[in-house]
Amino acid sequence: CSGGIYANVGIAGPSVDLGPVSVHTSVNIGHWF
Amino acid sequence: MPGKVVWHDLLTEDPAAARRFYGGLFGWTFRQVGLGLGQSYTVIEHDGRVIGGLVDARRIGRGVNVSRWIPVVSVADMAAAMAEVRAAGGSVFQEPVTIQQRGRVAVVADPQGAVLTLFESREGEPVDRPVEYGDWLWNEIWSSDPEATLTFYLSLVPDYEIEVAGDAGESDYRFLSAGGVPRVGVVPKPVEGIADTWVAYVRVLDAAVTAAAAQELGGEILLPAQRNPRGGELAILNDPTGAGFLIQTWAPARSTPQPD
Numbered sequence: 372c373s374g375g376i377y378a379n380v381g382i383a384g385p386s387v388d389l390g391p392v393s394v395h396t397s398v399n400i401g402h403w404f
Numbered sequence: 405m406p407g408k409v410v411w412h413d414l415l416t417e418d419p420a421a422a423r424r425f426y427g428g429l430f431g432w433t434f435r436q437v438g439l440g441l442g443q444s445y446t447v448i449e450h451d452g453r454v455i456g457g458l459v460d461a462r463r464i465g466r467g468v469n470v471s472r473w474i475p476v477v478s479v480a481d482m483a484a485a486m487a488e489v490r491a492a493g494g495s496v497f498q499e500p501v502t503i504q505q506r507g508r509v510a511v512v513a514d515p516q517g518a519v520l521t522l523f524e525s526r527e528g529e530p531v532d533r534p535v536e537y538g539d540w541l542w543n544e545i546w547s548s549d550p551e552a553t554l555t556f557y558l559s560l561v562p563d564y565e566i567e568v569a570g571d572a573g574e575s576d577y578r579f580l581s582a583g584g585v586p587r588v589g590v591v592p593k594p595v596e597g598i599a600d601t602w603v604a605y606v607r608v609l610d611a612a613v614t615a616a617a618a619q620e621l622g623g624e625i626l627l628p629a630q631r632n633p634r635g636g637e638l639a640i641l642n643d644p645t646g647a648g649f650l651i652q653t654w655a656p657a658r659s660t661p662q663p664d
Contacts, residue, residue: 375459376497376498376501376509376510376511376521377413377415377459377461377464377474377497377498377511378464378498379497379498379511380415380464380470380474380497380511380519381464381465381468381470382495382497383470383495383497383513383517383519383599384468384470384599385465385468385469385470386469386470386471386472386645386646386647386648387472387598387599387601387648388595388598388626388642388646388648389546389595389598389601389603389626389640389642389648389649389650390595390626390627390640390642390648391595391626391627392594392595392626392627392640393594394627394630396594397594397627397630397632397638397640398630398632398633399577399591399592399594400544400546400589400591400594400638400650401542401544401589401605401632401636401638401650401652402541402542402586402589402605402652402654403569403577403632403635403636403654404569404570404577404586
C-alpha cells in the first residue's frame with residue numbers, strides 16, 4: 372500500500388558501484404567450474 | 405531446495421529505461437500485472453519463464469538512487485532464519501509477511517551489510533533447469549570478511565556446504581553448495597570502499613559484444629570483457645540507473661550440476 376517489502380531498503384544506502392575492478396582482481400571472480 | 409536463489413528483483417529508479425535496456429540486451433520480456441487500487445508490478449520473463457521482478461524504486465530511496473539487483477533466497481524455516489540474522493547482527497528491513505498462502509518473505513542484510521530477500525515457500529521452488537544464454541548463471545557475495553560471511557550463511561541455510569574450486573593456493577575460489585549444487589560464491593571484495601553486496605551473473609555468448617550492446621542501450625561498462633585464465637570471459641556492467649551486474653561466458657562441465 373505504501374508504494375512494499377523494499378520500502379526500507381533505502382536505509383542500506385545507495386546503489387553499490389561494482390567498479391572499478393582491476394583486471395588482476397577479476398581472475399578471482401566468476402563461475403568457472 | 406533451501407539455499408537456492410529462486411529469482412532476482414530489480415529495484416530501479418526508471419522502470420521504462422530498465423525494460424528497454426534488459427529487453428534489448430537479453431531479450432527479456434516484461435508483463436505488467438495489475439493488482440487493483442491503481443497498483444501494478446512487473447514480472448520479468450525469459451523464453452516464457454519467470455526469472456524475476458521489477459520494482460519501481462522511486463518512492464524507496466527518498467532522493468537517493470537505490471537501484472540494485474536483490475537475490476531472493478529460499479530458506480526452509482523463516483523463523484529460524486530470522487533468528488540467525490538477529491543473532492549474527494544482521495539488519496531487518498522487512499519482517500516476514502505471508503504472501504497469498506504461497507509462503508513468507510522478509511528483507512534483510514547479512515552482518516556485513518549485503519542485502520537479500522528470504523523466501524520460505526509452502527509449495528516448493530521452481531526446479532533447476534539448464535542455463536541458457538540470457539538466463540541467470542551465478543551469484544556471488546563480495547565480502548569484506550569472507551570467513552564471517554561463510555559462517556553466517558552456513559547458519560542461515562543449514563543445507564549449505566563450503567566447497568573449493570581451483571588449484572591449491574590463494575586463488576582458490578570458495579562457494580556454497582546445497583544438495584551438491586553450487587549456489588553462491590563468496591569472495592573478497594574486488595573493489596575497495598564499497599558496501600558488501602550480492603552480485604548476479606547472466607550467461608552470454610560473447611561478453612565483449614554484449615558489453616558493447618549494453619553501452620549502446622544506455623548502460624555503462626565498469627570492466628570491459630576480460631579473458632579468464634580458466635577459460636571464458638566476463639564483464640561488469642551498470643544498467644542505465646546504476647544497478648550493477650555481471651555477464652559471463654560459460655561452458656558447463658557435463659559432470660557438474662548446474663547452478664540456478
